[in-house]
Amino acid sequence: MSTKSKSIESKTDFNQDERLKKVSNLKILLNRPELGALGGAILVFIFFGIVAGDTGMFSAYGILNFLDVSANLGIIAIAAAMLMIGGEFDLSIGSMIGFAGICIAIPAIYWGWPLWMSIIFAFSMAVLVGYFNGILVVRTGLPSFIVTLAMLFILRGATLAITRLITGRTQVPGLRVLIENDPIAWIFATDSFKWVFTWLGSMNLIALRTDGTPLATGIPPSVIWFIALAILTTWILMKTRYGNWIFASGGDKNGANNVGVPVGRVKISLFIGTAVAATIFATIQVLDAGSADTMRGTLKELEAIAAAVVGGCLLTGGYGSAIGAAFGAIIFGTVSMGIFYTDVDTDWFKVFLGAMMLIAVIFNNFIRRKVTESK
Amino acid sequence: MSDYLVQFNNISKFFGKVIALKDVTMKLRKGEIMCLLGDNGAGKSTLIKTLAGVHKPDEGEIIFEGEKIVFDSPKDALDIGIATVYQDLALVPLMSVTRNFFMGREPLKGPPFLKTFDIEKANKIAAERMGQIGIDVRDPSQAVGTMSGGERQCLAISRAIYFGAKVLVLDEPTSALGVHQASVVLKYIVKAASQGLAVILITHNVHHAYPVGNSFTVLNRGKSLGTYEKKDISREKLLSMMAGGEELDKLEVELKEMNRVSS
Numbered sequence: 001m002s003t004k005s006k007s008i009e010s011k012t013d014f015n016q017d018e019r020l021k022k023v024s025n026l027k028i029l030l031n032r033p034e035l036g037a038l039g040g041a042i043l044v045f046i047f048f049g050i051v052a053g054d055t056g057m058f059s060a061y062g063i064l065n066f067l068d069v070s071a072n073l074g075i076i077a078i079a080a081a082m083l084m085i086g087g088e089f090d091l092s093i094g095s096m097i098g099f100a101g102i103c104i105a106i107p108a109i110y111w112g113w114p115l116w117m118s119i120i121f122a123f124s125m126a127v128l129v130g131y132f133n134g135i136l137v138v139r140t141g142l143p144s145f146i147v148t149l150a151m152l153f154i155l156r157g158a159t160l161a162i163t164r165l166i167t168g169r170t171q172v173p174g175l176r177v178l179i180e181n182d183p184i185a186w187i188f189a190t191d192s193f194k195w196v197f198t199w200l201g202s203m204n205l206i207a208l209r210t211d212g213t214p215l216a217t218g219i220p221p222s223v224i225w226f227i228a229l230a231i232l233t234t235w236i237l238m239k240t241r242y243g244n245w246i247f248a249s250g251g252d253k254n255g256a257n258n259v260g261v262p263v264g265r266v267k268i269s270l271f272i273g274t275a276v277a278a279t280i281f282a283t284i285q286v287l288d289a290g291s292a293d294t295m296r297g298t299l300k301e302l303e304a305i306a307a308a309v310v311g312g313c314l315l316t317g318g319y320g321s322a323i324g325a326a327f328g329a330i331i332f333g334t335v336s337m338g339i340f341y342t343d344v345d346t347d348w349f350k351v352f353l354g355a356m357m358l359i360a361v362i363f364n365n366f367i368r369r370k371v372t373e374s375k
Numbered sequence: 376m377s378d379y380l381v382q383f384n385n386i387s388k389f390f391g392k393v394i395a396l397k398d399v400t401m402k403l404r405k406g407e408i409m410c411l412l413g414d415n416g417a418g419k420s421t422l423i424k425t426l427a428g429v430h431k432p433d434e435g436e437i438i439f440e441g442e443k444i445v446f447d448s449p450k451d452a453l454d455i456g457i458a459t460v461y462q463d464l465a466l467v468p469l470m471s472v473t474r475n476f477f478m479g480r481e482p483l484k485g486p487p488f489l490k491t492f493d494i495e496k497a498n499k500i501a502a503e504r505m506g507q508i509g510i511d512v513r514d515p516s517q518a519v520g521t522m523s524g525g526e527r528q529c530l531a532i533s534r535a536i537y538f539g540a541k542v543l544v545l546d547e548p549t550s551a552l553g554v555h556q557a558s559v560v561l562k563y564i565v566k567a568a569s570q571g572l573a574v575i576l577i578t579h580n581v582h583h584a585y586p587v588g589n590s591f592t593v594l595n596r597g598k599s600l601g602t603y604e605k606k607d608i609s610r611e612k613l614l615s616m617m618a619g620g621e622e623l624d625k626l627e628v629e630l631k632e633m634n635r636v637s638s
Contacts, residue, residue, distance in 0.1 A: 239492055241481040248474075251467030252463070252466070255463055255464070255478075256467070256479065261478060261479040368469070
């Protein structure tokens with residue numbers, strides 16, 4: 001088909017319809033699921049700009065700090081959002097983080113595997129866990145809430161039991177020395193754009209250590225992963241056939257099936273997606289800390305879902321956005337770090353998290369009614 | 376060879392001990408609208424699902440364009456051109472008109488392995504197709520949830536036709552609609568048939584079926600009470616057949632009796 005005709009068509013046909021009310025760009029924006037999260041993120045920045053503007057929160061080091069926290073949460077929140085749009089939940093994300101951590105650490109430390117092999121092993125296990133979650137939900141028709149809640153306990157328990165059985169403890173340290181010269185580990189462990197920070201440091205634009213190197217050394221890997229995943233998933237949702245299938249599977253499972261959407265396959269792939277995202281999260285953290293901890297990732301599944309909901313995902317599926325979940329994660333990450341720079345007791349963070357989610361759900365509900373109401 | 380496009384001969388379907396369908400026969404030519412009438416529990420849903428390839432008939436045969444065929448899945452039925460529009464329409468209210476229209480069969484563009492959903496082309500086709508049936512989608516990126524029931528029904532039918540339906544099975548297309556909306560949908564069904572499609576219209580509303588149908592099959596308790604050309608049967612006769620006419624006649628007699636006794 002010629003590209004010329006379609007661009008002309010889309011300009012002439014629809015815009016000349018006299019029944020088509022002139023819709024401003026603002027109105028179009030208002031109908032986007034991520035609007036609330038974007039607005040929330042801006043408000044949070046304005047708030048901390050006023051309250052903590054002169055505390056170092058917005059120094060290069062401070063910014064990277066809260067971005068790192070946001071990005072870590074964002075990686076799993078985006079995957080959780082994709083799954084929620086597809087109409088399912090995954091409560092086993094947090095346990096998967098702990099499980100993936102020891103899947104890397106035990107083979108690398110106790111079995112003498114090269115680190116890259118352990119990382120690949122962890123990702124293979126993630127695919128298996130995700131597939132198992134998915135196939136159980138699709139085949140049994142049970143609510144994913146229950147199936148993955150069971151998986152939450154199974155994975156966490158297995159992580160603890162296996163680790164204690166093999167190592168006699170619940171933590172596996174000693175990974176840091178293995179990172180160097182590993183062909184894969186750098187993907188999860190290297191700061192990027194170091195030269196920018198060195199340059200900024202040499203210009204005295206950012207804070208330096210006593211030895212003259214900048215305090216902030218580069219963009220952490222979590223942030224790079226986060227941005228890459230946000231772009232990839234948004235592209236998938238908006239621009240690909242698979243993206244349309246995700247919306248369809250979550251919006252109306254039976255309907256989608258009837259018109260030929262492979263709903264089961266779509267859902268299974270999304271469950272694999274959340275498990276893999278949890279493993280990316282785990283790999284970055286394990287390599288950063290140099291050790292794996294069996295309790296890592298506890299309650300992360302709920303934070304991821306909260307970020308996805310704040311980002312505009314409906315709990316009923318079929319609606320939402322990946323970029324919204326990314327903004328949701330930025331809100332949580334910024335507040336959880338920013339609160340240290342204020343006089344507010346950090347205990348209040350969870351209160352904020354809960355309140356934010358409540359507001360988001362009410363707002364989303366209102367938006368959904370607006371989108372679907374007959375005109 | 377017959378001139379029928381599709382024939383369903385002596386179709387029976389059992390669920391355990393339950394006889395859901397017994398010896399139902401229907402034949403359709405191109406451009407014909409056959410109305411399948413039946414009250415609740417008459418076996419309409421089972422028959423639809425058998426036509427759509429969801430159920431395999433336990434007895435009987437389906438002959439399409441002169442060849443005997445067996446459906447293993449709904450996709451087989453769809454592939455040869457028997458498209459079923461269910462009551463739920465397989466539309467997702469939260470998704471746009473375009474995304475619904477092409478759901479599961481999105482047009483692609485771009486290089487292999489990096490193919491993307493060609494939204495511009497899809498928008499254009501969706502708006503065009505809806506325009507042809509006189510539904511002016513103001514904006515093909517608007518959510519289907521904003522459309523009226525009749526518009527949604529027409530969208531689902533138009534989608535089936537666009538994707539190559541030769542036989543259109545419509546499950547209660549007018550049951551949830553007001554008088555005006557229903558007439559819009561019925562008009563569209565007639566138009567579709569006039570373009571050479573065979574339509575099986577399933578309904579319990581004789582008033583909707585009678586004006587548009589060429590022939591009528593009445594289903595009662597899983598059995599066909601026969602197929603009638605329009606010239607051979609009146610609306611009233613159809614109505615009484617559907618409602619289990621004899622039973623109502625009996626009831627009338629009984630009521631008269633009671634009145635007589637009490638007065």
